[in-house]
Amino acid sequence: MAAVGAERRGAWCVPCLVSLDTLQELCRKEKLTCKSIGITKRNLNNYEVEYLCDYKVVKDMEYYLVKWKGWPDSTNTWEPLQNLKCPLLLQQFSNDKHNYLSQVKKGKAITPKDNNKTLKPAIAEYIVKKAKQRIALQRWQDELNRRKNHKGMIFVENTVDLEGPPSDFYYINEYKPAPGISLVNEATFGCSCTDCFFQKCCPAEAGVLLAYNKNQQIKIPPGTPIYECNSRCQCGPDCPNRIVQKGTQYSLCIFRTSNGRGWGVKTLVKIKRMSFVMEYVGEVITSEEAERRGQFYDNKGITYLFDLDYESDEFTVDAARYGNVSHFVNHSCDPNLQVFNVFIDNLDTRLPRIALFSTRTINAGEELTFDYQMKGSGDISSDSIDHSPAKKRVRTVCKCGAVTCRGYLN
Numbered sequence: 001m002a003a004v005g006a007e008r009r010g011a012w013c014v015p016c017l018v019s020l021d022t023l024q025e026l027c028r029k030e031k032l033t034c035k036s037i038g039i040t041k042r043n044l045n046n047y048e049v050e051y052l053c054d055y056k057v058v059k060d061m062e063y064y065l066v067k068w069k070g071w072p073d074s075t076n077t078w079e080p081l082q083n084l085k086c087p088l089l090l091q092q093f094s095n096d097k098h099n100y101l102s103q104v105k106k107g108k109a110i111t112p113k114d115n116n117k118t119l120k121p122a123i124a125e126y127i128v129k130k131a132k133q134r135i136a137l138q139r140w141q142d143e144l145n146r147r148k149n150h151k152g153m154i155f156v157e158n159t160v161d162l163e164g165p166p167s168d169f170y171y172i173n174e175y176k177p178a179p180g181i182s183l184v185n186e187a188t189f190g191c192s193c194t195d196c197f198f199q200k201c202c203p204a205e206a207g208v209l210l211a212y213n214k215n216q217q218i219k220i221p222p223g224t225p226i227y228e229c230n231s232r233c234q235c236g237p238d239c240p241n242r243i244v245q246k247g248t249q250y251s252l253c254i255f256r257t258s259n260g261r262g263w264g265v266k267t268l269v270k271i272k273r274m275s276f277v278m279e280y281v282g283e284v285i286t287s288e289e290a291e292r293r294g295q296f297y298d299n300k301g302i303t304y305l306f307d308l309d310y311e312s313d314e315f316t317v318d319a320a321r322y323g324n325v326s327h328f329v330n331h332s333c334d335p336n337l338q339v340f341n342v343f344i345d346n347l348d349t350r351l352p353r354i355a356l357f358s359t360r361t362i363n364a365g366e367e368l369t370f371d372y373q374m375k376g377s378g379d380i381s382s383d384s385i386d387h388s389p390a391k392k393r394v395r396t397v398c399k400c401g402a403v404t405c406r407g408y409l410n
Contacts, residue, residue, distance in 0.1 A: 022072075023037055025072050025074075027039050037070070038050075038069055038070040039070040040070065047068050047069075047071070048068065048069040048070075049066050049067070049068065049069065049084065049086045049089055050067045050068060050069035050070075050131075050135070051067050051089060051092075051093075051128075051131035051132075051134075051135070052064045052065065052066060052067070052084075052086075052089055052090065052092075052093040052127070052131070053065040053066070053067055053076060053124060053127065053128050053131075054118075054119055054124040054127075055093070055097075055118070055119050055124075056078070056117060056118045056119070057117045057118075058117075061080055061081075062080065062081040063078045063079065063080055063081070064078070064079055064081060064084060064090075064093070065077070065078050065124075066078070066079050066084075067128075067131070092131070092134070093127060096126065096127045096130045096131070097119070097123055097127060099130075100122075100123050100126045100127070101123070126162075129162050130162065132164075133158065133162055133163075133164050136164045136165055137156045137157075137158060137164060137165060138156075139165075140156055140164075140165035141154065141155060141156040143171070144156070144171055144254075147171045147172075147173070148171070148173065148247075148248075148324070149173045149247060150173075150246070150247025150248040150249070151246075151247060151248065151249050152247075152248040152249055152250045152251050152252060153251040153252075154251075154252060154253075154254065154325060155251065155252070155253040155254070155268065156253070156254050156255075157253055157254070157255040157256070158255065158256035159256070160256040160257070160258050161256060163256060166263075168321055169321060169322075169323070169327065170321060170322050171323070171324060172281060172282075172322050172323065172324060173247075173281065173324060174281055175281055175282070175283075175284050175317070175351075175353075176281075176282070176283045176284065176322045177283075177284045178283055178284060178285045178286070178289070181284055181285070181286070181315070183284065183346060183351060184346075185346045185347060185348040185351070186231070186232075186345050186346070187230040187231070187232050187344075187345050187346075187347055188232075189205070189232060190202070190229065190230055190231070190232025190233035190234065191205075191229060191233045191234065191235060192233075192234045193233075193234070193235055196210075196229060196233075196235050196239050196240060196241045197210070197214065197240045197241070201229065201241055202227045202228065202229050202230065202233065202241065203226075203227040203241070205227075206225070206227040206343070206347075208220075208224060208225060208227060209224070210241060211224075211226040211227075211228075211241075211243075211340075212240060212241065212243055214240070215272075216240065216243055216275070216276075217272065217273070217274035217275055218274045218275075218276070218340065218357050219274070220340075222338055222339070222340065224340075225310065225340075225341045225342070225343060225352065226244065226340055226341065226342040226343065226355065227342075227343050227344075228241050228242055228243065228244060228245060228342065228343070228344045229241045229242055229344075230344050230345045231345050243276045244276055244279065244342050244344070244353065244355045245344055247279075248276075248277065248278045248279075248325070249276075250267055250268070250269050250271055250277065251267075251268040251269055252265055252266070252267055252268065252278075252325055252368070253265065253266050253267075253268055254325065254328050257330070257367075259399060259401065260399055261330050261399050262330075263328040264328060264329070264330045264367050264368075265325055265326075265328050265329045265330075265367065265368045266365060266366060266367045266368060267362055267363075267364060267365070267366060267368060268364055268365070269364050270361070270362070270363055270364050271358050271361070271362040272358070272361060273358055273359065273360045273361045274357060274358060274359075275357060275358050276355060276356075276357055277337060277356050277357060277358055277368065278324065278325055278326050278329075278355075278356050279324065279326065279342075279353060279354060279355055279356070280306055280317065280319065280323075280326040280339075280354040280355075280356060281317070281319065281322075281323055281324050281326065281354075282304065282306070282317040282318050282319030282320070282322050282323045282327070283317070283318045283319075283321065283322045284308075284315055284316075284317055284318075284351065285315065285316055285317075285318050286314065286315060286316070287307070287313050287314060287315065287316050289316075290305050290307070290316035290318065293305065293318060293320075297320065298396065301396050301397075302320075302396075303372065303396065303409060304318055304319040304320040304323070304327065305317070305318055306318075306319070306354060308350065308351060308352060308354075310341045310349055310350075310352045311349040311350065312349070312350050314350050315350055315351060317354065326356065329356075329368050329369065329370060330367065330369050330400070331369060331370070331371065331372040331398065331400060331409055332369030332370070332371065332400040332402055333371060333398065333400050333402045333404050333405045333406050334369075334400070334402035334403065334404050334405075335359065335369045335370040335371045336358060336359055336360055336362050336366070336368060336369055336370075337356040337357065337358060337359065337368055337369060337370035338356065338357050338358075338359045338370065339354060339355070339356060339370060340354075340355045340356075340357060341353070341354065341355075342354070342355045356368075356370055369400065372409050373406075373409075396408060396409040397409075
């Protein structure tokens, strides 16, 4: 993009509690690289356009204000259009400007006049915020994919507003026990089957049917527990009774909804009916603690509490701060996901794993939802999100839009 200088090998700096601009300036002054703040060997002495901040016309020549990647805002420069070799960033700049003008006109798109020489400050401010949001969401997406332990990719998208990544959410792949709660209860036996689909296996030992058919679809009714093969079993990872533990196989997108429900999750590929989609994970807490937190969540109009009441009501999963993609799945009174209790290595019936299976074929681009009260799809189980009766709760309005909507989440 600009002059190429000689590169040198630099040490790594450690981010500290100062502004990003200050940190970048210090690193460049000392010739240090720091990937976490965008200073790499590639751009230590080179210049790369990160995003475009503003626009003006001077003597019939178009200029854009450039934010250089890894450089503080104080080094932004006006560059002529003919020098910019970044068609994607130019297109994003144009799209963001158009979107802002459309919002101002309440959805009616307008075309700016050709004789506009400069952008209004409000438009430039919006474009910069949108660019920063785009970068932040990309970094969050990269972080989610580094942390996940399953095959399916995670994407992030927000074309609705300027909301960025949640500031107090931590991605985990399995239950996180609260202090004083132990999840260690390993299975004491395992199968020795050569073919778990036809032989007496872990489900039979537990007194239930094998949960899956040959197409890896669930075949048992809601309310029936799933017993998968565990770490003591002699069968391998391709065993037909190891579906949930293989993790999410589908690429999913966390996206900003346009109907006021915040974030949601949609599938980017077709999902066959009765297929495993994801687990619901979070922090495992006592039911007493869940009641206390539930009052707080109700007052904020949100709920992330899932009672583990398969056989008792001692524990609850709270996915407010710790969770996986399921944290962002919205409620619907007409859901396309169904809850099942799963037991693998931990056979403690007070602590089932929670798996979400598709109730029907879900097409690519369709939002994933499940019923927070578990009253849909013929469910006969007692599992539910946040329906503790100990105190009168603030009722949360449902925004699912389904024909069968009950009006409230709780």
